[in-house]
Amino acid sequence: MRMNDRLAHLLVRLYPRPWRERYGAELEALLHTGRGDLRASANVVWSAFHEHVFPTPGLKIEQSQFQSWCVRAPWAMFGLAPLLLLAAAYFVACFILWSGWKLFLPGANTPFVPIDGLAIFYFQVGRLIYFSAPILIGWAIGLVAGRQRLKAVWPAVGWILIALVGGTAQVHASRTAVLGGVGHIRMGFALGPSVHGIPDGLFHGFVILSLTVLPYFIWRLQKTHFISS
């Protein structure tokens, strides 16, 4: 029993694009001519999954579209894109703060007051997004740099930018003087007060930088150890 064209095409689509571009047509032809039973289909599904997890060395570096973006426009991949992502995360966090203020604290002059019940959960979601965004984006930079086997220069630029923005970001809430007026949330960036001569913003930035760079450095050390052994 031969495999039908549609199923063969769908199965080949499961592979990563660089692999598919090189071997997809041949594998599809083989699926047409060979046995088209359940075992063959399962074998292709498993192999496609394996290719995603352990890509064939060489193929990814030469043909990946994503990798070419990292090489052609590293400033966009490691500078602009992380900043835009961080801005989007901060927007969502601020929106949660603003909407929570309107929903749960309509009479309060500021959303930064003791709360209880569902409001705690609502505001905590916003806080989680706000504080975790720089770290998650930093890890994503490290992951991309690691997978694409890039030098650490441009990823370092991205990490420093994210750490500076994340460390110095401040959220301000104010309500107009008119009774029942609309509350405003705005973001600013400042180094803040100094503790032992070190500005607060710089200290926070250093903590974010350390947390984001750490997994990448562990990966690099492991790789160096693996190659030398």
Added chain:
Amino acid sequence: MCDNYVMRSTRSVVAAKVAAVKYDPGTGHYSDPPLLVLASLAKGPKHGHAMIEDIAGICGTRLGPGTLYGAIARLEQQGWIEPLPPEERRRPYRITAEGARVLRAKLTTLRQFTKAGLQRLEALCV
């Protein structure tokens, strides 16, 4: 007496296993896809379907299409096999000089291993 019993018992188990290998064609399958592909191409250039049939003939292992192309991709990237011009939609491959050298080295190691293993097994069964 007890030791003797254990020894005889062990011998009979090993003998039974050897007999099972001899009579059950399913037990003796060997599956190292890259090595099987190299061994198949050592006989001449082939496309995927011909490789599957050839390998099944050599050792009774029928490689799945995904497994076969996983091995082909890795072998090609390592420079141990190379593609030939496609015939319609099928593309034949041939082994390179480097691939032949690797195959020879691996098979030599396997032969030594097989020889040593069989000698030990025979000593155990006598």
